[in-house]
Amino acid sequence: MTTKTTPSIYVACLAAYNNGRLHGAWISAAQDEEAIQTEISAMLAASPEAGAEEWAIHDFEGFGELRLSEYEGIERVSALAAFIGEHEALGAKVLAHFCGDIDEALSATENYRGCYESLADFAQELTEETSTVPAHLANYIDYESMGRDMEMNGDLFTIETAHDETHVFWGS
Secondary structure (H helix, E strand, O other), X not given: OOOOOOOEEEEEEHHHHHOOOOOEEEEEOOOOHHHHHHHHHHHHHOOOOOOOOOEEXXXXXXXXXXXXXXXXXXXXXXXXXXXXXXXXXXXXXHXXXXXXXXXXXXXXXXOEXXXXXXXXXXXXXXXXXXXXXXXXXXXXXXXXXXXXXXXXXXXXXXXXXXXXXXXXXXXX
């Protein structure tokens, strides 16, 4: 069973951290950057260290395999969370595939072909949609090899989300 986790960041006060104290807050990244900044400012204002101004991301969740840096910009965090919110677990995997490049991930989602039990199933469906396969040849077509060749040639790429869930995207 998969649980859905809203992208969140743990923002720590660096003034407190540098003085041996842990002070920070978990903040939902699924909001605009102004709202995130307001929550960071409130956390800093409540710091046990007077005049705290600096912060860093010390933990995060809900971003799938994607990794955030300590000093990731709020605008980027918000944009990543929005993409994941819109495209859910598959969106997180697409972002990870493109190393967090949102523009590439958006382009890929525009070229989404669908979810199949296997790449061979996709190759078979594509062949049957675009060609008439004579009945006497149908058993001789190697759809597994066709799908693998399309992927190796860069015609498409796949993301597996489960044993029998292969998501197919045009282009590489």
